[in-house]
Amino acid sequence: MNRLSQPPRTARPDYSASTRPPADPRRVLVLLIAIVLLVVCGVVTWKFGSDGSARFLSAATGRVGLLMGALWLAWPSLKKPARWLPPGIAVAGVAGLAVIAVRPQLALVVFPAIGTIAAITVFMRGLR
Numbered sequence: 001m002n003r004l005s006q007p008p009r010t011a012r013p014d015y016s017a018s019t020r021p022p023a024d025p026r027r028v029l030v031l032l033i034a035i036v037l038l039v040v041c042g043v044v045t046w047k048f049g050s051d052g053s054a055r056f057l058s059a060a061t062g063r064v065g066l067l068m069g070a071l072w073l074a075w076p077s078l079k080k081p082a083r084w085l086p087p088g089i090a091v092a093g094v095a096g097l098a099v100i101a102v103r104p105q106l107a108l109v110v111f112p113a114i115g116t117i118a119a120i121t122v123f124m125r126g127l128r
Helices: 025-048 052-078 087-102 104-127
Strands: none
Touching: 025 052, 087 104
8 A cells, every 4th residue: 555545644643522531520610719709709899899707718718719710710720630649648638637627736747747757658659
């Protein structure tokens, strides 16, 4: 078979709407929640000004709206686990943060414990 009988190759892949996978509805929902919260923040600030509870509501909805917007931006990378972070370290980090949130005095014990767990995990992965 010569080159002329083969169909020509396209330089770029075809990303038409029919070949693209459908959008994740959870990501769309996160975006909608972010937009609604930011709009509520703007409306409350504009309508009620510097009233104490209005400032609190405006600040809370604004911060959570920004956080949801950041989550929407990071959504594709959140679907893939981080290969460089062993699951044991992630669990130990979350547990350590929970302990520090309840008793901040235990930070002197929790940080070295998490470091020890991380070192043991790295060592065990090296033995595999």
